[in-house]
Amino acid sequence: MEKIKNIYEKANIYVKMLNLIKEGIGKYFFLIIFINILISTKLALSTYYHKTIIDTVSKIPINMDLAFKTLFVLWILEIFILVFNELSAYIKTIIKYRIDYTISKRITDKMAKIKVEVMENIEIYDLLDRVNSNVPTGIADTILLIIDVFLNIFKIISFSFVLINIKWYFPIVSILTSIPYLFVLSKQGFDTYIMQVAQNKNTRKLNYLFEILTNRVYSKEIRTFNLIDFLVEKIYKIRKTIWDEKIELIYKHSRWTIYINILKNISIGICLFITCIDVIQKRTSLGSVVLVISAIQNMIYSATFIMQYIAKINKQVFYINDFNKFILMPEEEDTLQKSISNFKIVCENISFSYPNTSYQSLDNINLTINENEIIAIVGENGSGKTTFINLLLGIFKPTSGAIYVGDRELPTIINEFRKKSVCIFQNFIRYQFTVEENINAGNFGQKNRLKSFYAKTFLDFVNKLPFGYNTELGQLENGSIELSGGEWQKIAICRALCREDLKLIILDEPMSALDPKVESDLYHEFRDLCKNKQAIMISHRLGATKVCDRIYVFDKGKIIENGTHEELIKKGGKYYKMYKAQQSLYV
Numbered sequence: 001m002e003k004i005k006n007i008y009e010k011a012n013i014y015v016k017m018l019n020l021i022k023e024g025i026g027k028y029f030f031l032i033i034f035i036n037i038l039i040s041t042k043l044a045l046s047t048y049y050h051k052t053i054i055d056t057v058s059k060i061p062i063n064m065d066l067a068f069k070t071l072f073v074l075w076i077l078e079i080f081i082l083v084f085n086e087l088s089a090y091i092k093t094i095i096k097y098r099i100d101y102t103i104s105k106r107i108t109d110k111m112a113k114i115k116v117e118v119m120e121n122i123e124i125y126d127l128l129d130r131v132n133s134n135v136p137t138g139i140a141d142t143i144l145l146i147i148d149v150f151l152n153i154f155k156i157i158s159f160s161f162v163l164i165n166i167k168w169y170f171p172i173v174s175i176l177t178s179i180p181y182l183f184v185l186s187k188q189g190f191d192t193y194i195m196q197v198a199q200n201k202n203t204r205k206l207n208y209l210f211e212i213l214t215n216r217v218y219s220k221e222i223r224t225f226n227l228i229d230f231l232v233e234k235i236y237k238i239r240k241t242i243w244d245e246k247i248e249l250i251y252k253h254s255r256w257t258i259y260i261n262i263l264k265n266i267s268i269g270i271c272l273f274i275t276c277i278d279v280i281q282k283r284t285s286l287g288s289v290v291l292v293i294s295a296i297q298n299m300i301y302s303a304t305f306i307m308q309y310i311a312k313i314n315k316q317v318f319y320i321n322d323f324n325k326f327i328l329m330p331e332e333e334d335t336l337q338k339s340i341s342n343f344k345i346v347c348e349n350i351s352f353s354y355p356n357t358s359y360q361s362l363d364n365i366n367l368t369i370n371e372n373e374i375i376a377i378v379g380e381n382g383s384g385k386t387t388f389i390n391l392l393l394g395i396f397k398p399t400s401g402a403i404y405v406g407d408r409e410l411p412t413i414i415n416e417f418r419k420k421s422v423c424i425f426q427n428f429i430r431y432q433f434t435v436e437e438n439i440n441a442g443n444f445g446q447k448n449r450l451k452s453f454y455a456k457t458f459l460d461f462v463n464k465l466p467f468g469y470n471t472e473l474g475q476l477e478n479g480s481i482e483l484s485g486g487e488w489q490k491i492a493i494c495r496a497l498c499r500e501d502l503k504l505i506i507l508d509e510p511m512s513a514l515d516p517k518v519e520s521d522l523y524h525e526f527r528d529l530c531k532n533k534q535a536i537m538i539s540h541r542l543g544a545t546k547v548c549d550r551i552y553v554f555d556k557g558k559i560i561e562n563g564t565h566e567e568l569i570k571k572g573g574k575y576y577k578m579y580k581a582q583q584s585l586y587v
């Protein structure tokens with residue numbers, strides 16, 4: 001049953017892909033096939049007219065009228081071939097572009113839907129890498145290869161008609177000679193694919209090392225720690241391994257290519273020998289020799305090309321399989337836009353282990369966040385705070401237990417829930433765009449809010465920038481401006497708080513890079529900012545949690561204490577100890 005389902009799914013993907021291709025190139029496919037038929041027929045006709053011209057001039061008296069007419073026809077045919085070859089190249093480029101566009105769009109659409117938890121599996125990155133770099137061009141190449149196979153089949157048929165009149169078995173010899181190519185080349189295609197899969201890990205490492213060696217962002221640290229030699233050495237070792245494997249494979253393949261070429265040349269030699277004997281014994285004309293040589297060469301080349309193209313198509317099939325695997329990757333569920341009537345969040349006995357780990361990062365968490373409540377989550381490094389947020393945002397699913405929002409289970413309203421929640425992650429993205437684009441990203445046109453409290457508190461530094469809100473940030477371009485860590489953090493906070501129709505704000509260590517003045521402004525205004533909203537603040541600065549209604553203390557994936565700041569201080573437990581330890585730093 002499972003097998004039938006798999007076959008059905010695969011067939012479905014091939015059909016979908018054919019539809020994609022149809023949508024991408026449509027009429028161009030038939031146009032190029034038609035042009036190719038014309039080209040191949042013209043090639044065979046040219047060979048026939050070459051024979052005629054030689055036969056005409058080798059007979060005394062020379063029939064000048066026939067000679068000129070034949071030359072004229074040949075000239076017209078050459079011009080036709082020239083024009084059609086150019087037209088064919090032009091249409092092939094259009095086909096390539098259209099397939100590349102259609103498939104790339106399909107890949108990016110799918111990427112946006114893949115479940116985030118799937119991305120925890122490192123092998124997925126290799127697959128994504130292969131799909132991204134090989135599939136769009138791979139599928140375009142496959143289509144063009146199929147077109148080339150057609151072209152060469154027509155060539156063989158046309159030349160066979162010309163050749164069969166001289167020796168009936170010459171076309172068969174030409175085709176048989178090319179068959180070993182199929183086996184050798186398809187084996188080469190398979191070997192190359194297997195090598196590429198095996199080298200994925202090293203290629204990814206190499207890209208990473210190259211990135212940290214050449215990116216401006218890392219250059220200071222790399223130079224301060226004098227890491228250049230260390231990194232170059234690593235790059236050199238990986239490159240050497242990759243190239244050694246490639247060279248070994250090419251050496252193996254070259255040996256086989258030499259063997260089959262020897263076989264091919266022996267066959268051509270035999271056919272030429274037989275033809276020459278016929279000429280000497282006057283069984284055939286001089287023009288026929290030219291026709292035989294040209295036709296056999298063309299047929300063998302065409303048959304060889306077909307074999308090469310089929311082998312290449314076989315190789316592309318591996319990439320198409322990768323594409324299939326990619327398309328079948330699980331997607332975020334569509335929750336049919338169910339509305340959320342009330343935002344009370346209840347976590348019931350939730351536990352969680354990351355994929356590929358044997359320990360629990362969260363262990364039986366029970367926690368309720370009432371509407372308009374502000375809570376804090378505190379705890380030592382690695383105690384499970386960020387993991388809890390990932391579960392709450394539906395990025396990962398609990399291994400056991402459930403999260404409810406109002407009377408619904410989180411997965412059933414996740415899209416709507418995400419629209420109304422925002423999280424500033426510890427490692428938020430520093431978008432290399434303008435200030436305005438950074439703030440408006442995902443904010444659905446909330447420009448006027450830049451004049452509000454957030455702008456006054458966080459964004460006064462923007463006025464100093466050369467183009468104000470239109471200044472390009474980051475290090476992508478020469479004129480762009482790099483911000484300090486705190487300024488980037490202010491922008492990230494603004495981006496989150498400016499969002500319209502917010503119900504839940506999550507701040508994962510939001511103030512770590514802010515100066516004390518901005519930090520204290522933010523704390524004072526925090527309750528106001530969170531009016532009519534729920535908020536979760538994760539912070540190692542325990543003073544900040546005083547503004548929260550309830551504080552949860554995480555320890556090794558469990559909640560070990562909860563209460564208000566005063567209650568937890570009174571209790572004298574873990575929170576009290578952490579608070580005192582921090583306080584002692586300031587007195």
Ligand SMILES: Nc1ncnc2c1ncn2[C@@H]1O[C@H](COP(=O)(O)OP(=O)(O)OP(=O)(O)O)[C@@H](O)[C@H]1O
Binds near residue numbers: 120357
């Ligand atoms: N992607 C992951 N794969 C495997 N284990 C992970 C992953 N992310 C986190 N962990 C583990 O889960 C545990 C909880 O990590 P988490 O990031 O939730 O801690 P945290 O309380 O947010 O820590 P911090 O205060 O340092 O940010 C840690 O033991 C960590 O090593």
